[in-house]
Amino acid sequence: MTTTAISTYEPLTEAAAIELAAGLLTEGANLECREIGDGNLNYVFRVSDRESGRGIIIKQALPYAKVVGESWPLTLKRAAIEAAALRKHGEFAAGLVPAVYGTDDKLAYTVMEDLSHLTIAREGLIQGKSYPKLSAHIGEYLAQTLFHTSDFALHPFEKKRLAAEFSNPELCKITEDLVFTDPFFDYETNDFEPELRQSVEAIWNNDSLKLEAAKLKRSFLTEAEALLHGDLHTGSIFADDNETKVIDPEFAFYGPIGFDVGLFLANLIVQGITRNREGRETIVRHIENTWDVFETRFTELWESKGIEDFRDVPGYRQSVLQKIFRDALGFAGCELIRRTIGLAHVKDLDGIEDAGQRIQFKKQALRLGETLIIKRSELTSIQDVTALVEEL
Numbered sequence: 001m002t003t004t005a006i007s008t009y010e011p012l013t014e015a016a017a018i019e020l021a022a023g024l025l026t027e028g029a030n031l032e033c034r035e036i037g038d039g040n041l042n043y044v045f046r047v048s049d050r051e052s053g054r055g056i057i058i059k060q061a062l063p064y065a066k067v068v069g070e071s072w073p074l075t076l077k078r079a080a081i082e083a084a085a086l087r088k089h090g091e092f093a094a095g096l097v098p099a100v101y102g103t104d105d106k107l108a109y110t111v112m113e114d115l116s117h118l119t120i121a122r123e124g125l126i127q128g129k130s131y132p133k134l135s136a137h138i139g140e141y142l143a144q145t146l147f148h149t150s151d152f153a154l155h156p157f158e159k160k161r162l163a164a165e166f167s168n169p170e171l172c173k174i175t176e177d178l179v180f181t182d183p184f185f186d187y188e189t190n191d192f193e194p195e196l197r198q199s200v201e202a203i204w205n206n207d208s209l210k211l212e213a214a215k216l217k218r219s220f221l222t223e224a225e226a227l228l229h230g231d232l233h234t235g236s237i238f239a240d241d242n243e244t245k246v247i248d249p250e251f252a253f254y255g256p257i258g259f260d261v262g263l264f265l266a267n268l269i270v271q272g273i274t275r276n277r278e279g280r281e282t283i284v285r286h287i288e289n290t291w292d293v294f295e296t297r298f299t300e301l302w303e304s305k306g307i308e309d310f311r312d313v314p315g316y317r318q319s320v321l322q323k324i325f326r327d328a329l330g331f332a333g334c335e336l337i338r339r340t341i342g343l344a345h346v347k348d349l350d351g352i353e354d355a356g357q358r359i360q361f362k363k364q365a366l367r368l369g370e371t372l373i374i375k376r377s378e379l380t381s382i383q384d385v386t387a388l389v390e391e392l
């Protein structure tokens with residue numbers, strides 16, 4: 001795709017987005033455009049042909065975090081990272097990410113496949129949808145993207161080249177602060193109802209919990225295991241009954257494999273907390289199936305494509321998967337806590353209108369988060385985890 005005549009960064013308008021899209025949609029098409037971004041950080045323009053309804057998406061980074069405003073400057077490079085991660089992950093999980101049609105680093109935008117025929121999984125799950133293929137698809141996505149970008153599959157030179165290409169310090173700092181640090185201290189970014197103060201202060205005063213959070217943060221800071229999505233929550237997944245597409249990898253970087261796995265599990269758990277017994281079963285099955293599919297496919301890839309000299313040493317693969325599982329539970333615990341009392345909440349919980357019920361669910365989320373962090377070495381199977389959700 002060619003770049004525009006605009007030579008310096010400026011935020012796109014709907015009219016400018018139509019101009020950019022004109023060459024990509026059918027010539028002479030009668031185009032319309034709407035800014036549809038509902039995330040925390042970026043503009044998302046949908047340009048479509050009024051007659052056919054066919055569209056494309058132009059996602060543009062702003063030089064600051066949209067949710068806070070200009071007082072929180074943020075690198076424009078995140079747009080290039082997101083496009084490169086979509087392309088790299090697409091090499092291994094084709095069909096599970098949107099196609100990228102073009103990028104412009106100066107204007108910090110990516111042109112990609114329009115997925116408007118699907119629904120954001122968080123929204124659908126809140127409405128009670130079950131998405132029968134969601135966990136099989138995400139388990140597959142996790143195994144393919146994480147295995148193929150790790151030292152288990154790549155020559156060490158290529159792995160380190162990719163790790164350098166995906167250096168993403170500003171976005172990582174957001175996660176280091178908002179997921180791993182701020183919720184564990186009385187910091188002003190935190191945001192919670194007064195009814196939760198007692199539970200929150202118990203977290204701030206719990207040194208054993210904080211010790212484990214510190215270890216998890218250190219893993220996130222130091223363990224360059226694979227190219228992560230970096231923010232794999234259910235708001236970053238489009239789905240229907242047959243299709244699943246993972247979007248928004250602007251937090252991509254080389255980090256611990258369990259982080260992507262844990263974030264997805266945590267966001268399923270949050271949804272499970274809000275459901276009645278029957279609805280919760282669907283979520284429990286998704287939690288179990290995500291791990292089962294991930295573990296099975298990772299094992300197959302290990303055996304068929306693994307290049308590590310120690311690959312066939314008895315017990316090595318099992319120890320790698322055990323570490324990923326343990327890390328995933330710890331990271332899931334941190335995600336549960338930060339989505340409840342940190343800066344960035346989730347609609348699954350905040351959208352509950354009955355205040356008493358909302359507070360009860362949030363307390364459950366905090367308790368489960370603490371348990372996953374503290375007991376991550378004792379929970380040895382995914383059924384140990386789902387038992388905790390079923391017991392609620």
Ligand SMILES: Nc1ncnc2c1ncn2[C@@H]1O[C@H](COP(=O)(O)OP(=O)(O)O)[C@@H](O)[C@H]1O
Pocket residue numbers: 036037038039040041042043044057059098112113114115116120235236247248250
């Ligand atoms: N490829 C796409 N097709 C259709 N809608 C999209 C697409 N990408 C993003 N969107 C819409 O824009 C919203 C925000 O996109 P997202 O990538 O999550 O932005 P942010 O980085 O700001 O969180 C999504 O929730 C979805 O509604």
Ligand SMILES: CSC[C@H]1O[C@H](OP(=O)(O)O)[C@H](O)[C@@H]1O
Pocket residue numbers: 039040041065067174175178231235236248344
């Ligand atoms: C100020 S960024 C807060 C939060 O937003 C990101 O999510 P998304 O881009 O999907 O809206 C990420 O989870 C950050 O932690």
